[in-house]
Amino acid sequence: MQIDIRSAAARFYDFSPGFPPDVPFYQALIPSPRAAVLELGCGTGRVTLPLAAHCRFIHGIDLSPAMIQLCRDKLAQSHLPAGRVAVTVGDITDFHLGQQFDLIIAPFRVLQNLETDAQVDGLFRCIGMHLAPGGTCVLNVFKPFMGPDELQTRWVSPEERLEWETPFAGGKLACYDRRPRVDEQRGVLYPELVYRRYAGSTLQEEVVLHLVMRCYWPETFASRVAAHGFQIVNRWGGYKGERYGEGSELVLQFQAGG
Ligand SMILES: C[S@@+](CC[C@H](N)C(=O)[O-])C[C@H]1O[C@@H](n2cnc3c(N)ncnc32)[C@H](O)[C@@H]1O
Incomplete structure (x- = not known):
């Protein structure tokens, strides 16, 4: 069994005043109210819960049982319809849900928590398996302010x-x-x-x-996505229309390669 590095710190997570203004951004990417959404590294559900009102189904996965428990507590308090949200403890580098999704997201730099090439390769393999035909995935990292x-x-x-x-x-x-x-x-x-x-x-x-x-720079991030056979369809430098490479974030939307 994996050690939960967030077991003691999870209860402080939601008190940070420093979250990015990304919820409306992800909401706008949901292709239709009938869409199924997969959130990788959903944490305490900061993004999961607000998105749940705008799609048919959202599934969140997180490695930390403590973060997932906080997410479940919030879900129990919410007025979301039964069956709208599923959250499970799991590793985003190695999972198989037996279902495909119209939109896959990993908000707030989740990709950067993967330390090794093997983990990153596993993540992209799982994304490929879980993207529905025509579906897209959006990954985000911060843009380092140094070389x-x-x-x-x-x-x-x-x-x-x-x-x-x-x-x-x-x-x-x-x-x-x-x-x-x-x-x-x-x-x-x-x-x-x-x-x-x-x-x-x-x-x-x-x-x-x-x-x-783990750090990614504008070119290394894009080439890492392309190296896994995906086609980049959009790129942003933040959540408010910043150009790729010019804001504090690097955000790529991609689909299965042609
Ligand atoms: C910065 S938090 C982001 C949480 C949430 N996406 C948000 O925007 O508030 C990163 C999350 O990624 C999760 N995570 C890191 N590595 C993971 C892995 N290999 N599999 C699943 N979740 C992982 C952590 O447990 C943590 O909850």
Whole structure:
């Protein structure tokens, strides 16, 4: 059984004020109210739930049982019709649902959590198996603000930085970012998110989430998609019409190759 790296941190996820404004973007990509949608790395359902109102069916997969449990709790509180949403614990690099989808998405940089080529190959293989005829997939990564050979010198930092803080359970929740190491050869960052929960000024709890963020640049991202036999049909630099390569995000929509 896989270890859930998010088991302790999952309950803090939805408190981040830093989510991208991507829900209307993904909603607009749903081809029709009859569409079946697959969300890879659905997490706590931040995108799953709002999209569910606009399609026939949405299936979310996530590796983290803790994130899926939070998603299920939200679904139980929602007024969505029975059968509209399914969420399952699973690995997006190796799954078989026995069903095809009109739209496959992986919002908020899920692809970058895959560390190895074998995992990325597995993801694209699974996407190919689960795309319905005429269906499309949309993947997103952030656009690095430095070149591949600058990750060590410009990204790694000895300092911890405050990312955000917010009122929490009568006290305060603060999230810090640490950048201890990279694998520059493979373009993989290893950031740490440190959540600290306070009552007044007294620290009550500290949870460290060790993440993997593999980097893609505009050309390497597009060529990685094309190398798996897919045809890119749209590209964006963000969720508000930014041109590819000019915004903070890299977003590609692709379909099965001709
Ligand atoms: C940054 S969160 C994004 C969650 C959600 N898509 C959103 O936009 O809020 C990344 C999610 O991807 C999931 N994830 C990472 N690697 C995965 C894998 N191999 N299989 C399934 N889920 C994975 C994590 O558990 C986490 O919930």
